[in-house]
Amino acid sequence: MQYRYMHPAGWMLVIFILVMPGALYAGNPPALISVESPYGMDKTIAVIKQSLVSNNFRFLREQAVAEGVTEFADPDFRILYFCNFSLAYKAIQSEKRIGFMLPCRLTVARVGNKVTIHYLNPEYAKNMVGGSLEGICDQITIAFNNIIDEVIM
Amino acid sequence: MDVKIMFVVFLLVLTGCQEIKPIRSGNDFPDTMTHIQNNLTGKGYRIIRIQALDQGLARAGYDINRYRIIFFGKAEDFVHIQKTHPGFTVFLPLSVTVYEDEGGTYMQSMPFTAMKDLALDKKQVHMISRWRADIHTSINNAAKPLY
Numbered sequence: 385m386q387y388r389y390m391h392p393a394g395w396m397l398v399i400f401i402l403v404m405p406g407a408l409y410a411g412n413p414p415a416l417i418s419v420e421s422p423y424g425m426d427k428t429i430a431v432i433k434q435s436l437v438s439n440n441f442r443f444l445r446e447q448a449v450a451e452g453v454t455e456f457a458d459p460d461f462r463i464l465y466f467c468n469f470s471l472a473y474k475a476i477q478s479e480k481r482i483g484f485m486l487p488c489r490l491t492v493a494r495v496g497n498k499v500t501i502h503y504l505n506p507e508y509a510k511n512m513v514g515g516s517l518e519g520i521c522d523q524i525t526i527a528f529n530n531i532i533d534e535v536i537m
Numbered sequence: 538m539d540v541k542i543m544f545v546v547f548l549l550v551l552t553g554c555q556e557i558k559p560i561r562s563g564n565d566f567p568d569t570m571t572h573i574q575n576n577l578t579g580k581g582y583r584i585i586r587i588q589a590l591d592q593g594l595a596r597a598g599y600d601i602n603r604y605r606i607i608f609f610g611k612a613e614d615f616v617h618i619q620k621t622h623p624g625f626t627v628f629l630p631l632s633v634t635v636y637e638d639e640g641g642t643y644m645q646s647m648p649f650t651a652m653k654d655l656a657l658d659k660k661q662v663h664m665i666s667r668w669r670a671d672i673h674t675s676i677n678n679a680a681k682p683l684y
Binding site for chain 1: 557559612623630638646648
């Protein structure tokens with residue numbers, strides 16, 4: 385069998401292939417954000433709803449996480465759906481694959497006496513679908529931060 | 538290795554990195570919606586809600602092509618996630634997005650690789666693998682032309 389030296393461009397491509405996945409995922413922001421609320425379940429949800437309006441979101445609906453799949457959905461796990469129509473429109477126009485993030489939502493969970501707000505990090509979603517959502521995800525991140533601040537402050 | 542072969546490998550790696558990849562349906566929008574729901578219920582999932590984002594946006598003065606999100610799930614999965622990993626409930630209910638773009642109908646699932654990275658135990662990893670397999674099979678079936 386004859387051994388052939390590989391072209392330098394070939395080596396560069398091999399190195400790029402080996403390094404690229406790590407480079408793509410390195411420094412990714414956390415996917416999930418969880419923040420403990422100082423309030424009980426009902427007060428936490430009430431404060432979030434108030435804060436949504438002041439951050440230009442329209443509250444859409446509240447439901448138990450398992451509502452619709454079982455008759456006995458645990459009321460200690462609630463989802464709040466909300467939307468800023470202008471941002472949603474821009475997001476879909478920029479990137480159709482953003483559907484898994486829509487509509488915007490926060491999950492409020494009570495385990496024992498602890499109430500925690502969970503959500504998918506918009507920064508993480510931006511990295512997942514591409515840079516075309518840069519400005520939009522930044523705005524959503526700021527809004528989410530404001531909402532959480534209003535709950536915990 | 539030939540440079541051309543390596544370039545193909547590079548493209549495959551690049552494609553693999555694109556976790557969220559829409560699948561073009563061979564059917565029109567209404568048939569795709571019906572077919573994907575039938576496939577999901579056939580695999581034991583209950584359809585919870587269909588969010589018509591296009592209609593909601595239209596009411597607010599923003600016109601887009603048809604864009605629907607189908608929410609669904611299985612009760613036992615919800616119970617397990619709520620008990621073991623409350624933060625993971627942000628991915629529930631599961632969803633498939635069906636939308637029109639440039640004359641075609643597309644279906645797109647969720648970021649399962651990211652979800653797997655967040656799993657806390659083997660049962661969750663298996664659960665996510667099952668979701669991925671079921672949903673991808675359902676999407677591929679629904680994409681097959683009916684006529």
